[in-house]
């Protein structure tokens with residue numbers, strides 16, 4: 001038996017805070033309790049039939065059975081470029097300013113490898129999708145956390161970034177509409193980000209995963225439509241959340257050509273692109289059936305309203321989200337995040353995500369995902385009211 005020792009890269013990872021919750025969930029389920037899972041942000045609805053039909057048809061074509069191109073089918077990248085023009089009024093050169101991704105997580109995980117050297121600082125929001133910080137660590141960079149606080153509408157305070165860190169900062173991750181806080185970026189905020197990036201020479205990577213998951217007529221701005229954004233940054237995008245395609249693994253990056261080419265260079269040395277039939281199905285998805293999107297948005301809005309009414313009745317503080325399918329709520333007095341999530345699971349059979357799992361400033365919050373039916377959400381609300389806290 002040889003000595004198998006994991007690399008420092010893995011040893012430095014923060015402890016997996018959800019492991020304890022996963023274990024508890026299995027334990028509660030084993031007791032025969034019907035668990036309501038509001039933990040993961042994975043759409044419960046199926047992928048639209050026209051997209052599935054396209055995949056089936058394209059899979060029959062032997063032309064699609066060989067290695068795909070590294071950066072994506074030209075037709076796919078042209079579809080992305082058309083989508084940006086229509087959605088955000090942004091002109092993109094499909095061959096130089098767009099690259100396909102095996103889901104946006106893949107691109108987020110790889111981009112620091114293209115631009116970060118050991119010692120470079122990456123500005124990451126906190127609480128946040130964990131991959132920004134971990135991909136920074138994997139590249140040998142130093143993550144510097146920008147707290148997202150309620151008093152700042154869950155936007156980072158750029159003036160509060162420590163000077164010594166700012167001097168070493170080379171990249172910044174942002175994500176709006178935001179997971180987990182449901183915070184929104186204003187056009188004015190994006191303008192300040194562009195000016196900040198320009199002044200301090202920082203590359204901006206904006207994660208736009210929830211661009212279409214918005215309600216009440218709200219239309220989230222793309223970072224790329226901000227004047228000057230194409231000179232300083234790029235945007236990650238995904239078909240996962242918008243078209244109920246999380247299992248398909250398809251997304252893309254768009255923006256500044258040099259940034260896109262750096263990411264593409266890393267990718268061409270690691271993966272070999274996306275199965276072309278899936279890209280053909282992705283083109284079909286991006287043709288954007290407005291009626292279908294409307295239906296999805298109303299479905300989430302209805303669920304949100306059921307949950308918000310219930311939480312309000314119980315005296316739990318939360319802002320009604322205008323985008324994303326998450327409710328970011330404050331834990332009631334007498335609990336911390338883990339304690340409250342544990343209480344809900346143990347006594348009400350409800351899985352939620354403790355806010356501190358997304359970073360220290362998330363302490364004092366819990367996140368609920370609107371990815372079960374409104375009847376199940378009502379049931380969760382009723383159970384919470386019954387067990388009390």
Ligand SMILES: *Cc1c(COP(=O)(O)O)cnc(C)c1O
Nearest residue numbers: 103104105129179209238240251
């Ligand atoms: C879901 C999610 C992703 C990953 O999406 P994929 O395209 O499926 O990899 C990226 N960022 C955020 C904030 C997410 O919530």
